[in-house]
Amino acid sequence: MIDWRSDTVTRPVPEMLACMMQAAVGDDVFKEDPSVNALEAYAADLFGMEAALFCSSGTMSNQLAINVQTQPGDEILCDRQSHIFLYETGGLAVHSGVQAHILQGDAGRLNPEMLQPHIHAEHDWLTRTQMVCIENTVNRAGGTYYTLQEAQALRTFCNTHHLKLHIDGARIFNALTETGEDPKSWGALADSISVCLSKGLGAPVGSLLLGSAELIKKARKKRKQWGGGMRQAGFLAAAGLYALQHHIPRLKDDHIKIKTLASVLQQVAYVEDVFPVYTNIVLFNLNSDLCNSVQFEKKLAEHKIRVSAFGSNTVRMVSHLDITDAMVNTTCDILMHLT
Ligand SMILES: *Cc1c(COP(=O)(O)O)cnc(C)c1O
Numbered sequence: 001m002i003d004w005r006s007d008t009v010t011r012p013v014p015e016m017l018a019c020m021m022q023a024a025v026g027d028d029v030f031k032e033d034p035s036v037n038a039l040e041a042y043a044a045d046l047f048g049m050e051a052a053l054f055c056s057s058g059t060m061s062n063q064l065a066i067n068v069q070t071q072p073g074d075e076i077l078c079d080r081q082s083h084i085f086l087y088e089t090g091g092l093a094v095h096s097g098v099q100a101h102i103l104q105g106d107a108g109r110l111n112p113e114m115l116q117p118h119i120h121a122e123h124d125w126l127t128r129t130q131m132v133c134i135e136n137t138v139n140r141a142g143g144t145y146y147t148l149q150e151a152q153a154l155r156t157f158c159n160t161h162h163l164k165l166h167i168d169g170a171r172i173f174n175a176l177t178e179t180g181e182d183p184k185s186w187g188a189l190a191d192s193i194s195v196c197l198s199k200g201l202g203a204p205v206g207s208l209l210l211g212s213a214e215l216i217k218k219a220r221k222k223r224k225q226w227g228g229g230m231r232q233a234g235f236l237a238a239a240g241l242y243a244l245q246h247h248i249p250r251l252k253d254d255h256i257k258i259k260t261l262a263s264v265l266q267q268v269a270y271v272e273d274v275f276p277v278y279t280n281i282v283l284f285n286l287n288s289d290l291c292n293s294v295q296f297e298k299k300l301a302e303h304k305i306r307v308s309a310f311g312s313n314t315v316r317m318v319s320h321l322d323i324t325d326a327m328v329n330t331t332c333d334i335l336m337h338l339t
Pocket residue numbers: 056057058059060062083084135137138139168170171196207
């Protein structure tokens with residue numbers, strides 16, 4: 001099977017596995033796991049932030065960020081297609097008692113002009129606007145990203161209105177690969193950042209939450225309360241550290257591969273339109289007279305290619321570490337000759 005469904009499907013490369021096997025471990029609930037401590041210190045330093053917390057998933061790191069920066073009854077502003085709103089099973093409401101005020105971003109991206117009308121004044125009957133959550137890159141919009149300048153404008157806006165700024169940076173390194181920006185510039189403007197190790201970076205499990213020492217202290221306690229305190233997690237942290245140290249530069253290859261695929265999709269009759277490609281994701285709409293996305297998924301599965309239906313007519317394909325050049329060629333060939 002050639003699996004284009006998601007960049008979460010990667011397996012550890014042999015060098016990563018070797019690091020995992022050799023990892024020094026201890027009890028991380030006692031803060032005694034040297035590999036977890038090393039990963040957290042490395043990541044905090046990479047973003048120039050005070051501290052980091054190793055979490056089991058990006059959902060957990062996002063939800064922790066929201067929980068420790070809000071009070072029940074608060075409102076957060078986010079794009080209507082954001083992961084925290086669509087794909088975290090209502091965690092906002094369940095864990096933190098907050099509500100999302102969803103906005104229509106520009107391909108998923110928010111800016112001060114969009115946010116301005118939705119900041120509530122301090123009346124007894126209005127929810128308190130407390131936080132802005134942005135995604136970088138934006139998954140549902142096909143991997144679009146913010147520039148540093150755009151994020152800085154959001155930071156200034158948040159300062160003016162006393163709002164927290166959280167960045168769901170599940171794929172932030174895909175964005176930084178395109179812009180060439182320094183992670184430290186992003187660390188300087190966010191109150192919290194969540195980064196997935198288990199997507200394009202190719203680690204089997206885990207995400208990081210980054211923030212101030214005080215924020216991470218609170219999140220660490222909450223993580224324990226939610227049952228997320230892990231013991232010899234160093235075996236997993238070692239994979240994460242390997243990923244951060246070795247797999248960032250190669251994200252470029254994923255972007256090139258997905259562009260190759262997109263150029264083929266633009267030529268075939270069963271595709272109506274292909275969204276612009278920004279990073280490692282391509283979204284395209286099928287010609288609905290010919291085929292819907294579920295039929296398309298099935299048809300490609302017969303050729304041992306997996307893609308995800310992303311709406312009745314929309315399909316998503318994502319490039320990642322386990323997609324070889326040969327797989328790109330095979331896929332292009334099959335897409336060209338599909339009947
Ligand atoms: C994958 C993803 C997450 C986190 O997902 P988990 O499966 O919980 O690790 C968060 N935000 C975005 C935009 C994602 O794509």
